[in-house]
Amino acid sequence: MWFLQRVTAVFLIGVLAFHFFQLHFVEHAADIEFAGTQARMQQPFYFATMVLFLVAATFHGVNGVYNALINQGLDGRARTVVKWVLVLASLGLIVQGIRVAMAMAGVHIG
Amino acid sequence: MSADDETTTDDDTGVPGPHADRLARKEASNEGRGSAASDADRETVRFRIYRYNPDDEDRASPRYDDFHIPFERGMTVLDGLIYARDEFDPSLTFRHSCRQAICGSDALFINGRQRLACKTQVTDLSRPIQVEPLPHLDVKKDLVVEMEHFYEQMHAVEPYFNPDDEPVTATTERRQSPANHEHIKMSTRCIWCASCHSSCNIAAGDDDYLGPAAINMAYRFAMDEREGDRREDERYEIIKSEQGVWRCQTQFSCTEVCPKEIPLTEHIQELKRESVKRNLKFW
């Protein structure tokens, strides 16, 4: 877990910086239209990067929160409950994020 | 803890303390140096000392007492405490032994930082000098804290070589290369004073965390080339357990307060990297 947290960190440093730069300095957020988003998301590499970005960020963030709570002395039953709530929330976020990403790219399944 | 609680114990007209002889000699030597100062106009240092005594109704809730200690060149905080106890209040309780930063018994919270009282010069501190027991350890009386949990953590890493591992013959030497000695040298300097443990935010929040001192102790053996492979594996099981190195958040608090200047954070980080390597090999 500790190692995964570092690996995702390395990835996120690059992608988060790129994400901010792309969507606030290259394209201004205020000028965003669905067409532009779709154009970007239809590039396979960009699409893959964004999905990976979502998964890595969710893991890194939720794992960070979980560790912070453990360091506050969370244990026993409460810890098990918190763990599964966080896992479900993460999975929910990732599933929803991928649905959104597919809608943006114009891919429809079912 | 308000100013009202301050007890100024200025009168030293009482019975001569056990160190009367020593003090008389000191005074004589002061005069020898040509200082005409009498006790009345000698420079004093105000010590603000944490007091607590569960057996005394008067002190059952913690407060701070003020002591005005005559200043002397080269005076340490421990000298001040000893003077306060011997001359003003024999009930003032604190641990001390060797007075030379070897025994590790007088680690205290002095002016908001963990320091050894015997190694801390009064002239290096701003005044008044506030002396409190180590934070995050339970106080037993005045400046004395409960160390049992700290010792338990130290013993949890089994700080010894394999006791069953007998030398091949009675004359077999177990040699350590100079390079390996250099590697672990700093980690062997630990005096079990608990300064680092007291400064660690994570150890404070969770008693299960081994803490910097115990991990450094594990490092001292894990990195020693004389440790056998099987023993080393067992030790890494403790080091990379949930309560081991992963809990460290690299705040550097321990490294900053260590009176023996052990690079604790560096040692913990080295063990993290070694543990990751071992885990990856396993997979």
Next chain:
Amino acid sequence: MEEAYDRGVIEDFGRWREFSAGMWAWVFHKFTGWVLVGYLFVHIPVLSTALVGAETYTATIQGLESLPIVRVLEVGLLAVAVFHIMNGTRLLFIDLGIGLERQKVSFYASLLITAIIAVASVPTFISGVF
């Protein structure tokens, strides 16, 4: 002397003036981490308007971006993200055992770079709304 007195950990935060650089780095890193996770969990629902339709998506984003408060918060978000990135890089180097003796300087550098980037980005974020 059986019952030992537990002073608790509350005094820790009362002593914030005595915190060292490494401690502040930890406090800031944790705080910015919470903000970023919180943002992630809001960001995805906002983008979810794309599931409804192209027009809703465009309208939502442009609607939000036309609010001055959103622009100001975005500068804050950028500062938080940059600090988390800079201090995260610092922590990665510390994990690799590089520059441990310069950990204070690298923390101050993280703060300085964050401040410079945040200030420099203000015109970009504010343009067209005030």
